[in-house]
Amino acid sequence: MSSVPINHPAHAIEWHLPDKRRVGMSALIAGESAIFAIFVVAYLFYIGKNFTGPTPRQVLEVPIVGTICLLSSSLTIWRAEKAIEEERMAGFTLWLAATITLAAVFLTDTAFEWKKLIYQDRLTISTNLFGTTFYSLVGLHATHVVVGLFLLTATFILSLFGWVDSRQSERFGAIALYWHFVDAVWVAVFTVVYLIGR
Amino acid sequence: MSDYTLPASSVIEAGAFASESGTVLERLHGWVVTVDHKRLGILYILYSTFFLLVAGAEALLIRLQLAFPHNSVLSAQVFNRFFTMHGTTMVFLVGMPFLFGFANYIVPLQIGARDMAFPRLNAFSFWLTAFGGFLLYYSFLGGAGLYGMGNAPDVGWFAYAPLTARSFSPGHATDYWALALIVSGFGTLGTAINIIATIISMRCKGMTLMRMPLFTWLLLVVSMLTLVTITPLTAAQFMLLIDRYLGGHFFDTQAGGSSLIWIHFFWIFGHPEVYVLVLPAFAIANEIIPVFCRKAIFGYPAMVAASVCIMFVSLSVWAHHMFTVGMTSVSNAFFTLSTMLVGVPTGIKIFNWIATLWGGRIRFTTPMLFCIGFLFQFLVAGLTGIMLSVSPWDWQLHNSYFVIAHFHYVLVGAIVFCIFAAIYYWYPKATGRLMDEKLGKWHFWLFVIGFHITFDTMHFLGLLGMPRSIYTYQPDRGWSFLNLVVSIGGLIQGIAVLIFAYNFVVSYWRGKVAGDDPWDAWTLEWATSSPPPVYNFEELPVVHSRRPLWDLKHPDDPDWEYES
Numbered sequence: 001m002s003s004v005p006i007n008h009p010a011h012a013i014e015w016h017l018p019d020k021r022r023v024g025m026s027a028l029i030a031g032e033s034a035i036f037a038i039f040v041v042a043y044l045f046y047i048g049k050n051f052t053g054p055t056p057r058q059v060l061e062v063p064i065v066g067t068i069c070l071l072s073s074s075l076t077i078w079r080a081e082k083a084i085e086e087e088r089m090a091g092f093t094l095w096l097a098a099t100i101t102l103a104a105v106f107l108t109d110t111a112f113e114w115k116k117l118i119y120q121d122r123l124t125i126s127t128n129l130f131g132t133t134f135y136s137l138v139g140l141h142a143t144h145v146v147v148g149l150f151l152l153t154a155t156f157i158l159s160l161f162g163w164v165d166s167r168q169s170e171r172f173g174a175i176a177l178y179w180h181f182v183d184a185v186w187v188a189v190f191t192v193v194y195l196i197g198r
Numbered sequence: 199m200s201d202y203t204l205p206a207s208s209v210i211e212a213g214a215f216a217s218e219s220g221t222v223l224e225r226l227h228g229w230v231v232t233v234d235h236k237r238l239g240i241l242y243i244l245y246s247t248f249f250l251l252v253a254g255a256e257a258l259l260i261r262l263q264l265a266f267p268h269n270s271v272l273s274a275q276v277f278n279r280f281f282t283m284h285g286t287t288m289v290f291l292v293g294m295p296f297l298f299g300f301a302n303y304i305v306p307l308q309i310g311a312r313d314m315a316f317p318r319l320n321a322f323s324f325w326l327t328a329f330g331g332f333l334l335y336y337s338f339l340g341g342a343g344l345y346g347m348g349n350a351p352d353v354g355w356f357a358y359a360p361l362t363a364r365s366f367s368p369g370h371a372t373d374y375w376a377l378a379l380i381v382s383g384f385g386t387l388g389t390a391i392n393i394i395a396t397i398i399s400m401r402c403k404g405m406t407l408m409r410m411p412l413f414t415w416l417l418l419v420v421s422m423l424t425l426v427t428i429t430p431l432t433a434a435q436f437m438l439l440i441d442r443y444l445g446g447h448f449f450d451t452q453a454g455g456s457s458l459i460w461i462h463f464f465w466i467f468g469h470p471e472v473y474v475l476v477l478p479a480f481a482i483a484n485e486i487i488p489v490f491c492r493k494a495i496f497g498y499p500a501m502v503a504a505s506v507c508i509m510f511v512s513l514s515v516w517a518h519h520m521f522t523v524g525m526t527s528v529s530n531a532f533f534t535l536s537t538m539l540v541g542v543p544t545g546i547k548i549f550n551w552i553a554t555l556w557g558g559r560i561r562f563t564t565p566m567l568f569c570i571g572f573l574f575q576f577l578v579a580g581l582t583g584i585m586l587s588v589s590p591w592d593w594q595l596h597n598s599y600f601v602i603a604h605f606h607y608v609l610v611g612a613i614v615f616c617i618f619a620a621i622y623y624w625y626p627k628a629t630g631r632l633m634d635e636k637l638g639k640w641h642f643w644l645f646v647i648g649f650h651i652t653f654d655t656m657h658f659l660g661l662l663g664m665p666r667s668i669y670t671y672q673p674d675r676g677w678s679f680l681n682l683v684v685s686i687g688g689l690i691q692g693i694a695v696l697i698f699a700y701n702f703v704v705s706y707w708r709g710k711v712a713g714d715d716p717w718d719a720w721t722l723e724w725a726t727s728s729p730p731p732v733y734n735f736e737e738l739p740v741v742h743s744r745r746p747l748w749d750l751k752h753p754d755d756p757d758w759e760y761e762s
Contacts, residue, residue, distance in 0.1 A: 013404050013740070020315040020399035027391040031425040038433035038463060042448060049454040126445030129454050136440055 021174040029181045032144075036185055039140055040192055043133045047197050050128045056198045059121040066109030067190055070145075073102035074183045077152075081176050087166040093159045099179070100156060103149050110142055134193065141189050144182045151175050233317035234732055235302050238324050240628060242299025243621070245328055246292045251699065252335075253287035256280045258692050265685035267673040277669035278352035279371075283334075285355030286375065288609065289471065290382055291331040296617050297478035298327075298389045301417045303628065305393060307723035307730060308411045310402025310739040315395035323388030330382025337374035351375035354667065356464050357438075359449035359457035364442055373442060376435045383432045390424040393417055402722075403740040409761075411721045411744065412501055416481035419505045423512065424474050431467035434460065458523060465516035473512040476608060477505060479616035480547060483569050486623050487551055489719045490566035491558025494745060494757070497550040504543035504550075511540050521589040522596045530589040537587035544580055548573065563717075564638030568619035571646050575611030579604060582657070597667075600660025606653050618645070618698065625702075626716045630728045631709030637701040644694035651687030655680050720745035 047056075080095035114135075117123045125135040155172065158164050164172075220228075229237060260280050263271040272280060306314055314320045338350045351371045353361050362372050397418045401410070410418075438460075440446035447453040449460050488495045495501065517525065517533040525533075551573055560566065582604040586592050595601060618641070626632045659680050664671065671677055715724040725747055726735055743749055743757035 015403045017399045017401060020395045023398045024316060024391050024395040027394045027421075027425055028387075030422075031387050031391070031429045034426040034429035035433045038430045038466075039437075042437065042459065045456070045459060046454070051454045125440065126447075129447050132440065132446035132448060132455075136437065136446070 019170050025174040025177045039137045043137050046129045052128050062194045066106040069102040070106040073099045077176050084169045096156050233321045235314045239299050239303025242295045246295040249291040256284040261685040261688040274669045279350040282351045293475045308414050310722050311400040323385040326385030327382045330378045334378035337371050359460040380435045383428045386428050390421040393421040405741050409744050412484035413481040420477045423509045427470040434463035465519045469516040470512045479613045482616040482620040486565050486569045491560045493558045496553035504546045507543040521592040565619040565623040567642045568615045572615040579607035598660040599656045599664045603656035626712030632712045633705040641698045648687045648690030655683045720747045
């Protein structure tokens with residue numbers, strides 16, 4: 001249909017709508033938050049209800065290095081976002097590489113933590129309620145880090161070939177939004193697992 | 199204004215569907231790889247119509263077994279599988295895909311967009327949903343597993359722990375149930391995200407939020423609710439699978455776990471789910487009732503506010519399914535009151551629909567008849583809902599046929615009636631042909647009579663103390679006659695649905711040619727041709743009011759002069 005009544009008093013309509021990728025990513029984040037909320041509630045509910053050891057106090061160590069790395073990666077990805085908007089592509093690639101490195105350090109930290117828990121402390125997902133809730137909650141978060149890392153690495157490789165420019169800044173904005181979410185969830189998981197639960 | 203031709207019809211060339219031509223295989227391939235929101239919408243509808251027939255057949259077999267005391271049509275085990283599959287199928291493979299199918303087809307057209315925000319995600323979501331459905335039904339073949347027992351899930355649609363533990367549900371039937379719901383749940387999540395992004399970011403020029411058609415508004419609300427509704431179920435299913443496969447202890451009471459927490463998690467999903475299903479039914483009624491009484495909807499802002507209000511309140515009522523598990527008196531009082539609170543916004547809606555009907559020139563076509571049936575039945579369902587929200591009353595009637603009657607009044611009396619109304623209403627848009635009115639009236643009257651014979655009677659069976667999920671009963675309980683009546687009503691509904699299915703298929707070839715706007719309606723989907731071309735609109739529309747086609751048809755008296 002051509003334009004519906006032409007003789008409308010207000011001729012020129014200002015028409016700006018939010019970017020669909022950011023809206024879609026925000027919606028995904030809302031849904032994911034509910035998944036995390038259920039796992040966090042289960043973790044809190046089962047604190048101290050173990051029939052057998054090991055308990056969190058005996059075996060858990062606070063992952064300071066990993067946490068600092070993951071939280072500061074929010075800062076570096078924000079710099080990368082600014083760089084792509086202002087079309088400083090070298091800066092973008094560098095900040096992206098920094099983000100990837102920080103995320104990789106976090107994952108390595110988690111891997112060594114789990115190795116110690118499994119081989120030294122004999123804590124697996126089926127040992128007791130602590131094992132079940134710990135591995136599922138921290139593992140769920142780690143899965144999200146891996147997904148984010150995959151997205152970031154793919155963007156990084158594309159930018160090395162020079163296939164990314166400021167036209168993709170909205171797309172990268174959606175990835176960055178997801179990454180901020182992964183970081184924010186870690187704050188909740190860290191508080192519940194290492195501060196309240198320990 | 200039947201002689202009015204809309205400008206769109208002249209600009210659409212024939213053969214806009216490029217893949218309509220070619221061999222059968224090529225056309226089939228076109229449907230499989232499609233990312234067009236209209237084709238995916240049709241796929242959703244066909245998929246859920248198929249499962250409606252399957253789950254309906256399961257219901258009829260259940261009723262056949264219960265028609266007489268000590269009947270032996272189904273064994274106890276098969277009976278358990280059938281009511282589990284009936285419930286799971288109707289909620290996940292019929293209700294939600296139907297409503298998301300309509301959303302897929304209608305929402306982009308109503309907001310004047312060319313497609314959904316993410317067409318490929320849309321196709322991906324549909325195929326996930328479809329795969330989930332067929333995975334669930336594959337359990338009839340593959341559920342026996344290594345243990346040679348268990349064939350199709352038999353744990354009830356809410357699958358309370360610890361019945362779902364490995365020791366009580368050996369074999370793989372329960373795993374198929376959990377996996378199927380996880381997979382289709384991701385499909386649902388994808389579609390919900392897509393609908394939200396479409397409605398927020400793809401509206402045509404001039405369509406502000408308060409000018410959106412109510413159907414679109416309610417689908418936005420439903421999709422937001424879906425985001426936080428389906429995901430807790432996904433999380434709980436993951437926990438169940440961790441328990442079953444990795445030896446976890448979430449619901450294992452032997453190791454300190456709690457079976458109660460499953461009930462909480464399930465109903466944190468399960469109760470808002472009812473509103474995920476019923477709000478689209480309201481959305482359909484919001485479109486159809488005004489068109490067939492020739493009036494604009496009464497109280498548009500109140501309708502929007504009530505829907506948003508229902509979304510929030512519905513998140514805090516889940517434990518009214520749990521009055522009998524033994525909660526504190528504070529919890530009982532809280533969930534009683536919050537449940538009653540839902541009655542306020544839904545009451546506002548009912549009054550608005552009545553006010554829309556008031557003084558209108560009502561045309562009793564088949565879609566309108568189904569909507570009027572919906573109004574009556576939804577009112578009764580709401581009233582029994584308020585009865586059940588009172589915890590002492592619920593202690594008496596929990597898990598009795600009174601509860602079964604109540605929620606079938608919502609799910610069939612409100613939702614299925616609105617789904618049928620929507621099919622009769624939008625069928626001419628999707629196919630270009632009207633469904634047969636005479637068969638439609640037969641369908642309506644048989645269905646409404648069968649519905650009331652079945653579900654009105656069920657209330658009395660519940661009051662007489664008949665519990666749900668029993669495969670047979672003693673002849674001396676005084677339930678025999680009423681059960682026979684319920685089963686006969688079920689049979690009548692079955693016949694009505696078969697008439698509908700016949701009408702649905704045959705009208706595709708033999709129905710009256712509809713034209714662009716057979717109902718003289720006002721929203722943008724009726725501005726383009728029937729069926730719409732792949733690109734929906736030759737030129738993207740610009741709107742100035744809630745009823746753009748009214749403005750177009752009545753340039754002397756446009757709506758924008760009355761809307762603030």
